[in-house]
Amino acid sequence: SPLVKTVTNFKQVSKTLEEFDIEEQPSSVLEEKYPNLKVLQSAVKLLRAKEHLLQAENGQTFHYKKLCICSGARPKLLTQDNPHVLGIRDTDSAQEFQKRLSKAKRIVVIGNGGIALELVYEVEGCEVIWAVKDKAIGNTFFDAGAAQFLIPSLEADKKERSLPCKRARYTTDKTGAGHSGASGELGSALGPDWHEGIELRGTVQNSSGVHVEYECEVDTIYTQQEFLQSQLNTKKSELGLWPAYVQLTNGKIYGCDFVVSATGVVPNTDPFLTGNNFELAGDHGLRVGDHMRTSEQDVYAAGDVCTTGWEPSALWQQMRLWTQARQMGWYAARCMAADVLEEPIELDFCFELFSHITKFFSYKVVLLGKFNAQGLGQDHELLVRCTKGQEYVKVVLTGGRMVGAVLIGETDLEETFENLILNQMDLSRYGEELLNPNIDIEDYFD
Numbered sequence: 001s002p003l004v005k006t007v008t009n010f011k012q013v014s015k016t017l018e019e020f021d022i023e024e025q026p027s028s029v030l031e032e033k034y035p036n037l038k039v040l041q042s043a044v045k046l047l048r049a050k051e052h053l054l055q056a057e058n059g060q061t062f063h064y065k066k067l068c069i070c071s072g073a074r075p076k077l078l079t080q081d082n083p084h085v086l087g088i089r090d091t092d093s094a095q096e097f098q099k100r101l102s103k104a105k106r107i108v109v110i111g112n113g114g115i116a117l118e119l120v121y122e123v124e125g126c127e128v129i130w131a132v133k134d135k136a137i138g139n140t141f142f143d144a145g146a147a148q149f150l151i152p153s154l155e156a157d158k159k160e161r162s163l164p165c166k167r168a169r170y171t172t173d174k175t176g177a178g179h180s181g182a183s184g185e186l187g188s189a190l191g192p193d194w195h196e197g198i199e200l201r202g203t204v205q206n207s208s209g210v211h212v213e214y215e216c217e218v219d220t221i222y223t224q225q226e227f228l229q230s231q232l233n234t235k236k237s238e239l240g241l242w243p244a245y246v247q248l249t250n251g252k253i254y255g256c257d258f259v260v261s262a263t264g265v266v267p268n269t270d271p272f273l274t275g276n277n278f279e280l281a282g283d284h285g286l287r288v289g290d291h292m293r294t295s296e297q298d299v300y301a302a303g304d305v306c307t308t309g310w311e312p313s314a315l316w317q318q319m320r321l322w323t324q325a326r327q328m329g330w331y332a333a334r335c336m337a338a339d340v341l342e343e344p345i346e347l348d349f350c351f352e353l354f355s356h357i358t359k360f361f362s363y364k365v366v367l368l369g370k371f372n373a374q375g376l377g378q379d380h381e382l383l384v385r386c387t388k389g390q391e392y393v394k395v396v397l398t399g400g401r402m403v404g405a406v407l408i409g410e411t412d413l414e415e416t417f418e419n420l421i422l423n424q425m426d427l428s429r430y431g432e433e434l435l436n437p438n439i440d441i442e443d444y445f446d
């Protein structure tokens with residue numbers, strides 16, 4: 001792509017929490033800023049790691065001393081090459097979605113993670129059927145309690161809630177050069193507030209909002225022709241005539257204009273594997289050690305394309321997020337330099353505690369540590385404080401020590417909780433008082 005994603009207005013909010021804007025800028029902006037940097041616009045087609053050689057689609061070959069692969073991931077679509085099934089990853093796919101949506105009366109969204117959460121909230125003027133495998137919405141980020149807190153926002157009038165805080169200025173590529181290379185490579189993932197740059201509006205005025213189908217998956221997706229030729233066509237008068245039909249595993253069938261497959265990502269490792277012996281993790285990411293090195297000598301990897309292979313801190317887990325991609329890229333560069341200079345380097349502090357700031361349903365959301373009690377089995381206790389429409393605070397404790405937290409709304413608790421998690425203070429004597437709204441916990445622990 002002629003544009004590269006740059007991190008601007010970086011703010012270290014606390015020891016581990018950071019906020020930044022993401023801006024697409026011409027690569028020349030980076031080359032001017034860093035004289036040792038040269039940006040080549042070409043997709044890599046082949047890597048011969050033993051020979052330290054890269055081949056680009058324009059036929060150019062490059063020798064390297066050290067290589068870092070940051071090729072990201074692509075949507076793990078429900079079905080490939082189905083014109084009625086869309087994934088969202090980059091500028092092109094977001095614009096395609098916006099274009100299709102502008103003529104749509106009803107869409108079906110499959111998946112219950114980051115993209116689905118953002119999409120169902122932002123889409124207006126179009127009916128949304130949201131099918132999730134789980135008992136509650138947002139399972140990759142939230143528990144059922146937080147889901148209950150958020151659900152009313154799906155009905156509420158969004159304008160009342162829009163928050164002043166804007167974290168990323170997302171510019172769509174005006175040059176129209178688009179992002180897919182000759183062979184349709186994906187551009188870089190959209191990142192925070194991708195929807196702020198584009199109008200997500202359908203054709204229906206006061207559309208009947210979002211309808212959630214719980215604990216179900218897609219059984220079959222029919223084109224209109226397949227539907228009319230199947231026994232289901234007896235339901236044509238009941239279901240209406242639509243370009244596509246989705247049959248769910250709970251037996252329900254919905255006609256729709258198209259389906260959004262918000263069902264996770266797959267690391268983009270393909271162009272690098274042939275003829276090399278990269279160790280892949282279970283999720284198909286390039287496995288990296290604690291110096292971000294892959295199993296191929298002098299080849300590093302960072303961001304969505306990699307899977308961390310070191311024994312993680314008890315308070316950190318990998319999630320394919322901008323936050324972690326930025327941290328990994330920065331740390332991988334320091335590891336490469338340290339290796340060239342033959343200097344020792346410690347695993348960076350940012351992998352000590354999982355932390356993520358984002359926005360869902362226009363609420364500020366902070367996730368810390370084992371925020372969903374990941375991997376804790378039954379051995380943990382939860383404290384929850386909830387003020388309808390205002391805030392949802394959940395704390396995860398094991399052995400009286402805080403190991404995770406979910407903060408929804410302007411709670412101002414993130415720094416205090418980050419410290420309590422990092423210093424592993426025994427909080428058992430406070431019990432539920434820990435979340436007593438009348439105690440200024442920030443002062444108390446300061």
Ligand SMILES: Cc1cc2nc3c(=O)[nH]c(=O)nc-3n(C[C@H](O)[C@H](O)[C@H](O)COP(=O)(O)OP(=O)(O)OC[C@H]3O[C@@H](n4cnc5c(N)ncnc54)[C@H](O)[C@@H]3O)c2cc1C
Nearest residue numbers: 043044071072187188189191192303304320321322323325
């Ligand atoms: C819709 C959407 C919303 C998101 N919102 C958030 C959010 O709010 N907060 C958050 O933290 N994360 C969010 N994410 C996740 C975040 O965008 C990714 O985790 C992050 O972009 C990963 O960065 P990366 O550099 O590893 O990969 P990418 O950003 O995907 O960049 C990979 C780059 O490599 C290029 N590339 C791929 N293959 C080749 C090749 N063979 N040769 C040359 N170049 C190649 C691609 O074109 C791309 O430019 C979102 C993702 C999506 C899809």
Ligand SMILES: NC(=O)C1=CN([C@@H]2O[C@H](COP(=O)(O)OP(=O)(O)OC[C@H]3O[C@@H](n4cnc5c(N)ncnc54)[C@H](O)[C@@H]3O)[C@@H](O)[C@H]2O)C=CC1
Nearest residue numbers: 111112113114115116133140217262263264265320321358
């Ligand atoms: N605000 C934020 O932090 C955001 C982060 N992101 C990140 O971008 C990446 C892509 O986002 P998503 O595609 O939403 O991935 P995701 O990993 O967040 O969610 C995928 C969802 O799809 C479900 N799923 C997987 N296969 C399925 C199937 N066959 N049928 C039904 N459901 C299925 C999973 O259970 C999960 O709920 C993720 O890494 C995500 O963390 C995306 C948007 C916003």
